[in-house]
Each structure stands twice: as C-alpha cells, then as structure tokens.
Amino acid sequence: MERIETGAAIFWEGDAADHVFAVVEGVLRIHKLLPDGRRVITGFIYPGDLVGISLRDRYLYTAEAVTPTRFRRFGRNRFQEEINKSPELRPQLFARLCDEMAAAQDQMVLLARKSAEERVASFLLIIANRLAGDQRSPVIDVPMTRLDMADYLGLTIETVSRTMTKLASRGVIAPCGRHAVTIRKLEMLALLAGESDEDDNRWTSNTYTQQAVWPH
Amino acid sequence: MERIETGAAIFWEGDAADHVFAVVEGVLRIHKLLPDGRRVITGFIYPGDLVGISLRDRYLYTAEAVTPTRFRRFGRNRFQEEINKSPELRPQLFARLCDEMAAAQDQMVLLARKSAEERVASFLLIIANRLAGDQRSPVIDVPMTRLDMADYLGLTIETVSRTMTKLASRGVIAPCGRHAVTIRKLEMLALLAGESDEDDNRWTSNTYTQQAVWPH
DNA sequence: CGTCCATTTGACCTGGATCAAGCTATGTGG
DNA sequence: CCACATAGCTTGATCCAGGTCAAATGGACG
Numbered sequence: 001m002e003r004i005e006t007g008a009a010i011f012w013e014g015d016a017a018d019h020v021f022a023v024v025e026g027v028l029r030i031h032k033l034l035p036d037g038r039r040v041i042t043g044f045i046y047p048g049d050l051v052g053i054s055l056r057d058r059y060l061y062t063a064e065a066v067t068p069t070r071f072r073r074f075g076r077n078r079f080q081e082e083i084n085k086s087p088e089l090r091p092q093l094f095a096r097l098c099d100e101m102a103a104a105q106d107q108m109v110l111l112a113r114k115s116a117e118e119r120v121a122s123f124l125l126i127i128a129n130r131l132a133g134d135q136r137s138p139v140i141d142v143p144m145t146r147l148d149m150a151d152y153l154g155l156t157i158e159t160v161s162r163t164m165t166k167l168a169s170r171g172v173i174a175p176c177g178r179h180a181v182t183i184r185k186l187e188m189l190a191l192l193a194g195e196s197d198e199d200d201n202r203w204t205s206n207t208y209t210q211q212a213v214w215p216h
Numbered sequence: 217m218e219r220i221e222t223g224a225a226i227f228w229e230g231d232a233a234d235h236v237f238a239v240v241e242g243v244l245r246i247h248k249l250l251p252d253g254r255r256v257i258t259g260f261i262y263p264g265d266l267v268g269i270s271l272r273d274r275y276l277y278t279a280e281a282v283t284p285t286r287f288r289r290f291g292r293n294r295f296q297e298e299i300n301k302s303p304e305l306r307p308q309l310f311a312r313l314c315d316e317m318a319a320a321q322d323q324m325v326l327l328a329r330k331s332a333e334e335r336v337a338s339f340l341l342i343i344a345n346r347l348a349g350d351q352r353s354p355v356i357d358v359p360m361t362r363l364d365m366a367d368y369l370g371l372t373i374e375t376v377s378r379t380m381t382k383l384a385s386r387g388v389i390a391p392c393g394r395h396a397v398t399i400r401k402l403e404m405l406a407l408l409a410g411e412s413d414e415d416d417n418r419w420t421s422n423t424y425t426q427q428a429v430w431p432h
Numbered sequence: 433c434g435t436c437c438a439t440t441t442g443a444c445c446t447g448g449a450t451c452a453a454g455c456t457a458t459g460t461g462g
Numbered sequence: 463c464c465a466c467a468t469a470g471c472t473t474g475a476t477c478c479a480g481g482t483c484a485a486a487t488g489g490a491c492g
Binding site: 115116155156158159162177178 | 479480481482489
C-alpha cells in the first residue's frame with residue numbers, strides 16, 4: 001500500500017504506463033493539458049476505482065491527489081494476466097469500463113450543451129451519488145477546489161463560484177464550510193441539472209457494478 | 217446482413233438493449249437528447265466498428281444512419297459468450313473499449329476548452345484519420361451535415377459554417393462540394409487544432425487496434 | 433495576529449448564440 | 463426540359479452568458 005499527499009501525482013501524462021493502480025482511500029483527479037496550459041479534468045477517482053488502464057505504452061493523462069490518498073500498485077502485465085485468468089474479475093473490469101464510458105458520454109452532453117447552472121447542479125448530483133454507497137445524507141463532501149470543479153465543468157472559477165452562490169441564495173443548497181454542501185432541495189437540483197424526466201430514478205441507482213476486490 | 221437508409225435508426229435511446237451491431241458499410245451517428253430537445257452527438261461509427269455494447273438493459277443513446285448503412289446483428293448474450301470464449305477476440309474488444317475511452321477523453325478536452333476554430337480543425341483531422349486506412353489523399357469525405365458537425369462539436373450550425381468559410385478563405389482547406397474537403401495545409405490545420413506539440417505524430421498513427429473479424 | 437491562498441464579488445468585454453434573410457443544390461412533376 | 467419546391471447551407475446584424483480583469487474577503491495555520 002502506497003500513500004501520497006494532496007497535490008502529488010501518481011503518474012503524469014506521457015509517463016511509461018507500466019502500472020495499474022487501485023485507490024483504497026482518498027480522491028484523485030485525472031487531467032489532460034493542452035500545450036498552452038489549458039487544463040481539463042476528465043474525471044475524479046474514488047476508493048474502489050482503478051486508474052492507469054490503457055493499451056498505449058504511455059499514460060494519456062495525469063493522476064493527482066485531491067486529498068491524501070492510499071492506493072495499491074499492480075504491474076501492468078501481471079494485472080492483465082490476472083484479469084485474463086479470472087472468469088470472475090474479467091466481467092467486473094468489463095463492467096467498469098462500460099460504466100466509465102457511460103459517464104464519459106454524460107460528461108460530453110454536459111460540456112457540449114448544458115448551461116453553467118445545469119453543469120454545477122449536475123456536478124453536485126454526480127458527487128452526491130459517488131458517496132451514496134457510503135452514506136445517505138443530504139450533506140455531501142466536496143473534496144475538490146473550485147478550480148478543480150471549473151476545469152471539470154469547462155467553466156471558470158468565477159462562474160462556478162457565482163453559480164454556487166446563486167443556488168445557495170435560492171435555498172437549493174447550503175454551504176457547509178468550503179468542502180461540503182447540504183442539499184436542501186434535491187428535486188429542484190435534479191430539475192436544474194436538466195435531463196430530469198421528472199420520475200427519473202437515474203440519481204438513486206445508476207451503477208450496476210458491485211464493489212470489486214482487485215487482485216492481491 | 218441488414219441495411220438502412222440515411223436518417224433511419226438502428227435503435228433508439230431507451231430501447232431494450234438486446235443486440236450488438238457491427239457496421240460493414242456506411243457511417244452512423246450516436247446521439248443523446250436532453251428532455252428539451254438539445255442534441256449531442258457523442259460519436260460517429262465507421263465500418264469495422266461495433267455499436268450497442270453496454271451492460272444496462274437499455275441503450276443509452278440512439279444510433280442513426282448518416283449514409284446508407286449495411287450492418288450485422290448479434291444477439292447480446294451470444295455476443296458476450298463468443299467474446300468470453302475466444303482468447304483472440306477478447307483482447308481485441310478490450311482494445312476497442314480503451315481506444316473509445318481515449319477518444320472520449322479527447323472529445324471532453326475539445327468540448328471543455330477549445331475555441332470554435334480549434335474544434336472544427338480538430339474535427340477535420342479526426343475524420344481525415346478515420347479514413348486514413350482506406351485512402352491517403354488530402355481530399356477527405358465529410359458524410360455528415362453541418363448540423364451533425366455542430367451537435368458533435370457543441371457549436372451551432374452557423375458557427376460551423378462561418379468557421380469552415382474562414383478556414384477556406386485562408387487556404388487551409390478547400391471545399392469540394394458539400395460532403396468533401398481538400399486539406400491544403402495539414403500542418404497549419406494541426407496547429408489550429410491546438411494540442412499540436414509540433415513534432416507530434418498523433419495524427420498519423422493514433423490507433424493500436426487492428427481490424428477485427430467479429431463472430432459469424 | 434499576520435501571511436497566504438482559496439474564494440467571492442464587481443465591472444466590463446467578447447466569442448459564439450440567436451434571429452433573420454438570402455443562396456444553392458437537388459429533385460419533381462407538368 | 464424547365465419552373466419551382468425543399469432542405470441544407472451561408473451570410474449579416476444583434477445580443478448575452480460566461481469570460482476576463484481587478485479588487486475585496488475569509489479562513490487555516492504558523
């Protein structure tokens with residue numbers, strides 16, 4: 001089990017992709033940079049998730065700790081073999097990849113067509129959902145900074161801040177310090193997020209993958 | 217082998233996901249709709265690609281023909297078995313999923329941070345690359361309409377049109393009728409697309425997956 | 433307490449959206 | 463073979479959501 005502090009990277013975009021990592025505790029951000037420095041966070045990694053799977057010989061993105069993070073490391077080849085051998089792990093990995101693809105498509109919808117308010121509302125619902133297994137409380141943990149949120153949502157830090165303030169002033173959410181929020185009106189938030197076909201249970205059961213126990 | 221005409225759908229978002237499809241000829245667009253009708257095209261499917269793989273019992277998107285399309289249909293269960301049995305097909309499918317994931321992440325970068333001009337330039341390079349196997353010519357086929365391009369790039373039809381006109385007036389591209397374009401200055405186009413770290417060979421060899429022969 | 437960031441708030445600006453005509457290839461049927 | 467319908471595309475004029483720049487404000491930690 002390895003451990004890194006907030007801000008440290010497990011690997012960088014372009015590093016030789018020799019390992020796969022399983023996060024045990026903490027949150028990571030996955031990002032890509034354009035040559036001029038524009039940053040896009042393509043996802044956040046929570047405990048139980050894997051990072052670094054790819055076919056290329058180099059990582060296509062950087063993985064950094066949003067909070068202090070503990071993780072396990074697997075040799076790339078050993079990981080591949082293990083997956084290939086186990087008729088139990090294999091479909092679990094496949095399931096992960098499919099879920100990840102579905103999330104990526106939802107993110108494309110968000111980035112291509114949603115307004116700033118819809119993006120922020122969607123984001124709050126997404127992270128509320130990530131935690132849903134652990135806890136069922138209207139108080140959700142927001143470990144990332146406003147800049148992380150902005151780079152994930154394709155907005156600026158100022159727009160994220162203004163939008164959060166507006167949601168709070170309308171009583172939809174209530175800030176609990178910098179890194180937590182109380183959701184006061186869940187239905188309203190789902191409505192503001194767009195894609196809510198009212199009786200939509202997407203936000204209460206959206207993952208079909210169970211907790212996997214990765215090798216070792 | 218089945219066949220559909222331009223505009224027809226193979227399946228709709230929300231349909232029972234009972235089959236997987238392999239496109240043999242033609243081009244499909246994959247899209248998702250927000251409840252108010254905003255459309256996002258999350259990808260285009262070319263001959264040799266698969267569509268409809270998912271773990272959910274419903275498709276998460278609609279697949280429609282951009283051009284007349286011929287495709288093969290596989291029962292979902294039979295497809296899963298076939299993949300699971302074959303130690304040859306399995307890594308190929310895995311490779312596809314990884315490539316698709318990499319493309320999705322590039323698209324998130326495009327949608328989150330690129331300007332209209334960068335988006336259009338990136339798009340032209342992407343489709344030029346899709347065809348690269350078939351032909352090596354500066355004349356690239358653009359089977360989709362301006363509206364399809366707009367909904368893929370998170371822009372409006374007007375902005376796509378204006379941007380194409382501007383690229384043409386600068387001699388970077390030259391229109392060849394509505395559905396083809398000559399690339400006059402490939403380096404310039406790559407530069408305008410952003411992410412060009414000059415000596416970047418991303419655009420000449422970006423796929424590690426070979427042509428797979430899907431079952432049947 | 434003071435320093436240092438993260439965040440909020442305010443004022444202004446702009447790229448791309450929106451609204452509104454024209455234009456151009458295909459048909460199509462007389 | 464030619465009007466003329468039609469759907470896709472281009473072009474122009476105006477608008478505005480969110481970006482940019484700048485200045486407080488606030489909280490965590492020595």
